[in-house]
Amino acid sequence: MTRLGTLSGRRNAGYIALVLLIGCSLFGLSSMVDAQECGKVHEVIVTHVFTPKELVLEAGDCVRFVNIHEIEHSAVARTRTFNTGTLMPRSSSLIRFDTPGELPYWCGLHPPMIGTIIVKPKP
Numbered sequence: 727m728t729r730l731g732t733l734s735g736r737r738n739a740g741y742i743a744l745v746l747l748i749g750c751s752l753f754g755l756s757s758m759v760d761a762q763e764c765g766k767v768h769e770v771i772v773t774h775v776f777t778p779k780e781l782v783l784e785a786g787d788c789v790r791f792v793n794i795h796e797i798e799h800s801a802v803a804r805t806r807t808f809n810t811g812t813l814m815p816r817s818s819s820l821i822r823f824d825t826p827g828e829l830p831y832w833c834g835l836h837p838p839m840i841g842t843i844i845v846k847p848k849p
């Protein structure tokens with residue numbers, strides 16, 4: 727790849743991230759946040775599966791989805807209430823869960839990859 731190609735690729739990635747950020751905040755499709763806005767931060771490791779497959783947390787906690795695989799993945803709620811967007815290899819996305827309930831999700835690129843986030847009310 728030429729230097730020019732790399733630079734314009736980075737610029738595009740930044741632009742796409744900005745558009746996603748604006749889109750998400752306008753439509754409330756997901757809540758990508760900073761760690762300081764979280765109760766507790768949990769981790770889901772993404773390879774060809776989600777580990778742990780089932781995660782129980784409290785409202786206000788966050789989950790960092792970390793892709794350690796060599797290919798792209800994502801985590802998308804079946805109800806569309808959250809969406810990490812495409813996670814490139816070695817990238818991650820932090821999502822806060824505010825509403826109690828059970829959230830089955832899958833990888834948008836590989837639907838057989840499934841997991842569940844269970845959000846308990848704050849005690």
Ligand SMILES: [Cu+2]
Pocket residue numbers: 798799800833834835836839
């Ligand atoms: Cu996948």
